[in-house]
Amino acid sequence: xxxxxxxxxxxxxxxLANKLTLYKYQDFWAVKQLHxxxxxxxxSFKAEPSDVFLCSFPKTGTTWLKSLAFAIVSRAKFDESSSxxxxxxxxxxxxxxxxxxxxxxxxxxxxxxxxxxTHLPYSLLPESILASDCKIVYIYRNTKDVIVSFYHFMRxxxxxxxxxxxxxxxxxxxxxxxxxSGPYWDxxxxxxxxxxxxPERILFLKYEDLKRDPASNVKRLxxxxxxxxxxDEEKAGVVDNIVSLxxxxxxxxxxxxxxxxxxxxxxxNRLYFRxxxxxxxxxxxxxxxxxxxxxxxxxxxxxxxxxx
Ligand code: A3P
Numbered sequence: 001x002x003x004x005x006x007x008x009x010x011x012x013x014x015x016l017a018n019k020l021t022l023y024k025y026q027d028f029w030a031v032k033q034l035h036x037x038x039x040x041x042x043x044s045f046k047a048e049p050s051d052v053f054l055c056s057f058p059k060t061g062t063t064w065l066k067s068l069a070f071a072i073v074s075r076a077k078f079d080e081s082s083s084x085x086x087x088x089x090x091x092x093x094x095x096x097x098x099x100x101x102x103x104x105x106x107x108x109x110x111x112x113x114x115x116x117x118t119h120l121p122y123s124l125l126p127e128s129i130l131a132s133d134c135k136i137v138y139i140y141r142n143t144k145d146v147i148v149s150f151y152h153f154m155r156x157x158x159x160x161x162x163x164x165x166x167x168x169x170x171x172x173x174x175x176x177x178x179x180x181s182g183p184y185w186d187x188x189x190x191x192x193x194x195x196x197x198x199p200e201r202i203l204f205l206k207y208e209d210l211k212r213d214p215a216s217n218v219k220r221l222x223x224x225x226x227x228x229x230x231x232d233e234e235k236a237g238v239v240d241n242i243v244s245l246x247x248x249x250x251x252x253x254x255x256x257x258x259x260x261x262x263x264x265x266x267x268x269n270r271l272y273f274r275x276x277x278x279x280x281x282x283x284x285x286x287x288x289x290x291x292x293x294x295x296x297x298x299x300x301x302x303x304x305x306x307x308x
Contacts, residue, residue, distance in 0.1 A: 248276030
């Protein structure tokens with residue numbers, strides 16, 4: 001494995017006081033551990049037909065999507081007063097492919113829990129997923145909000161103040177495609193092209209649509225992953241209860257998400273819940289920055305019909 005990294009392009013993020021080093025492996029940037037986890041998954045992961053993959057670029061709504069999907073698939077066992085989401089960070093409940101392959105294999109052996117999350121681009125997914133009929137849900141989000149969210153998450157992760165972490169530099173790197181799992185446009189395009197070939201297999205959900213109309217998108221999600229709500233459930237308010245349980249207001253105010261930590265040395269759970277708003281970019285972008293990133297995204301995504 002070490003040999004692979006010696007040959008890869010490497011970038012240390014100056015705006016993060018050189019505390020983050022990314023490697024470019026097969027056209028995508030990520031930290032070494034994540035690439036290693038992805039390579040390991042490629043070599044050994046065997047998807048089960050019932051698996052459901054929750055795929056995303058970081059900061060596009062992964063935590064929210066995982067929470068909703070978890071609440072949907074576990075609703076026969078738990079309701080909004082007994083859900084493990086009340087006492088655990090959702091990342092404890094739904095494992096990441098590139099970090100927790102053992103946990104997923106254990107789920108395969110011991111239970112029929114179907115959810116697996118990943119930030120891997122489509123082209124780096126293990127062959128067993130690509131060859132399967134497993135469902136894939138892909139969440140995406142307004143690029144400018146992703147940049148702001150990523151900036152704050154990383155800055156706080158390495159404990160830098162805003163004065164010490166120049167936003168403009170973070171922005172410029174993002175525009176060059178350099179950020180964790182970047183370039184963003186290629187990440188989206190990989191899943192988008194695959195969804196055109198097999199639309200029944202990949203559902204695209206947009207963060208802003210989920211914000212605007214959570215109930216109908218939660219119903220879409222449940223149906224797509226094979227856990228549709230019955231008419232009786234809808235009448236009994238189960239959809240609304242899941243929307244409320246997983247709302248930013250609810251989750252971000254839980255003690256576990258306000259002051260918890262997964263384990264010593266890991267990130268504070270609160271970092272996954274910042275503002276949960278749509279349009280926060282307006283507080284950070286100059287007109288020039290807006291123009292620049294809009295132009296890049298328009299060019300890269302032209303012809304897809306995707307609007308970010
Ligand atoms: P902001 O930084 O803009 O607030 P990810 O989960 O992919 O890491 O993305 C994190 C972003 O999703 C953060 O955005 C976070 O606040 C927001 N988020 C987390 N949980 C959410 C929820 N339940 N509803 C809406 N947004 C949520």
